[in-house]
Amino acid sequence: MSHTAHIRSHRKPRRSASTLAVRAGVAGGVLSTLAVAGASGSANAAEPVTQTLELPTLTADLAAQAAQSADATEQAAANYQLQAERDAAAAKAAKKAEADLADAKKKAAEAKKKAEEEARREAAARASRTAERTTLSASADTGTGTVLGDSGTGTGVGTGTDTGASTATGSAATIVNFVRAQVGKAYVPGATGPSAYDCSGLVQTAFRQINVSLPRVSQDQSTAGTQVSLSNLQPGDILYWGSAGSAYHVGVYVGGGMFVGAQNSSTGVVERPLSYDPPTGAVRVL
Template sequence: MSHTAHIPSHRKPRRSASKLALRAGVAGGVLGTIAVAGAAGPASAEPVTETIEMPTLGSLDTAGLASAVAASAEASQQEALDQSLESQENAALQKAAKEAKKAKAEADRKAEAERAEKARAEAEAKAKAEQERKDAEERASRDRARTQLSTTSTSDNSSSGSNVSDSGSGSSSSSGSSDSGSTTSGSNNETQAPSGSAAAIVAFARAQVGDAYVRGGTGPNSWDCSGLVQAAYAAAGIDLPRISYDQSSMGTSVSLSNLQPGDILYWGSRSGSYHVAIYVGGGKYVGAQNSSTGVVEHSLDWDTPSGAVRIL
């Protein structure tokens, strides 16, 4: 018996035979098969074959890959389109906001202009109504003055007719009374014609009767009150200030019962008059009254002045 003991090996038995079979169907897109064959036991054992099926490259669907690529490209294109649309929408929103802001500013400007125009129209209407009211008051005052003057004239004519009858009957005392009355009744019944500078002033003033009244007017066809007085005195070679209160401050004061042709009549105070005219004799004056009447000749009773000054 051998002294050498047989020690069995713990290594796995070597496979003495193995076979690998690979069948690929790349072109046909079929599954390939890898066959691995090996011996499970010692070299003398029968070969054992194990078959494992694995996907091959051919198993990928070419049409599906193309579809996936196309879908990715379409998604990228859609994203780019969405971004472009979003940019356009933002630009449109900004443009709309600017246009809305501009439209609002224009609307505000028009509204302000309309308010200003309405206020101006209301102010003009108010001023017109006030002027019409004043004109109506002046017309009413003139009508009352005319009525009073007409009544006075009728009474004077009746008295004059009675005196003439008495004179015609040979009453020397009545005649004397009539003559005395014509010379002592005061300036309202004055019949003596003016002469010299006074005549030139009166003639110029009466020649403008009927001309228009314009504030600040100095002729030749439109006047205001002080412009007419200044021009009338200029016709006689006398220089006067342009403003009414300066004109009424010149010369010497005279009473309304002692007027002479050419005297300057004023309304208001002497140093603060607001209207002037020229006494032309016979209890009348010529003045540029207002825009409704223009230059007129009126009785002192029509609008009694506050006072008078004498320059001549």
Template sequence: MSLTAHIPSHRKPRQRSASTIALRAGVAGGVLSTIAVAGAAGPASADPVTETIEMPALNVAGLSEAVAQSAQATQQIVLDQELQAQEDAAAVKASQAAKKAKAEAVRKEEAAKAEAKKRAAAQERASRTAERTALSATTAGTSSKPSSSSSTPSGSVGTVIAFLKAQVGDAYVMGATGPNSWDCSSLVQAAFRQVGIDLPRVSQDQSTAGRQVGTSNLQVGDILYWGSAGSAWHTGVYIGDGKYLDAANPRKGVVIQDLSGYPATGAVRVL
């Protein structure tokens, strides 16, 4: 070793790399930063602050009272709801009972009307039966003078005429066959059935059911028709004195009319 090596001016300077210089600078900077942070934080961490938080005291008595009041209010609401439900159910039940009572009253009223109508119809039928019996008894043993013939009607003619007169006032209904409503041909058919003669049902056939006699030689009990024989549209029965009896139309019903007001086309005799 050289004797002058310890003298700085005589030392050979060391070659330091750039990375070494940068590393040392970084380390130095980090140390200085740590010192600065520690210095700043030192006094704060030296004396920690202790704070005591006081919890409010619970009012147990007040809380119990509030809970009791809430339970009481809830119970009252439940009671009110139950009472309302009971009132609603009672109202529905009363309404149903009222409807049922009204329906029953209507039913009884209708039944009473039907019964009254039935009794009236029965009385009317009994009256008609009595009238027919009386007329049959009166006419069956007597003769009727024809308007244009010297012959005397038989008892069967009297029965036919009595039946027809007993129906005067009945209604005219197309297609009806009695006992209180008729059309023209059903009335004629029913009258002759009283003496065992079964005539056709419709006017066309009734106009050819017996012997043609014309309208100038009529006898009581002859069947009158309007229209040509075989295609007549209306029939009735001659009852003498220029009159005939028929189920005329819906407006008149069963009536006695003057033949001169509505002359027949022809007539047939079955008795």
């Protein structure tokens, strides 16, 4: 028997080829992974990846463009403001024009109404004068109302019992003498003497000679005294044309079928017979 028969062998048992192959594969895979990881780590360590945000550089061109943009914005704002002001002005002007148009229409309507009223008054006055002429003509044809004129003879328009200016006395004579002294002077609307008169201005100034204050206009003078008949006139009576309270013309009866009045700008102050333009009525102040 051998002396080594009971000594255990120091050799490791043989492994199967398949086991060795699996282990070799696993080891290879691990080594490969480590190699890759190492290589990747080395690469990352050698070349770190950084991300840089680049800002634009403000060059001269960009500065100029920015300035132009700012100017354009400012100009646009100014244009908007100007347009707003123009719109406001246009609206204000339109409102004023509308108000002016309404005012003009109102004035035109008032003027038309006044003209129509004046035309009616004139028509009434013409009708009244026509009727008066017819009456006076009829009286003259029948021989009534014969009066003495300023020359002392002659046939005039019938005026009741008046025998002429010579019958005027006292205050009436003062008025008659004054108005006759104004004959030939000019007719000027609104004038009260001494070189020119309108109809009511002459009458007012005449009565002022005897300290009698009369209203200024014909309408008021036609109601300033007591209404008297045209067939019973006396020197110094105020004659009026139109209706009492709305007369458009006045004069002074001077006797003898005559009156003195500031007629118009063509004739001025004249003395005429009543038949020249028969009055509508008369008032007596004295």
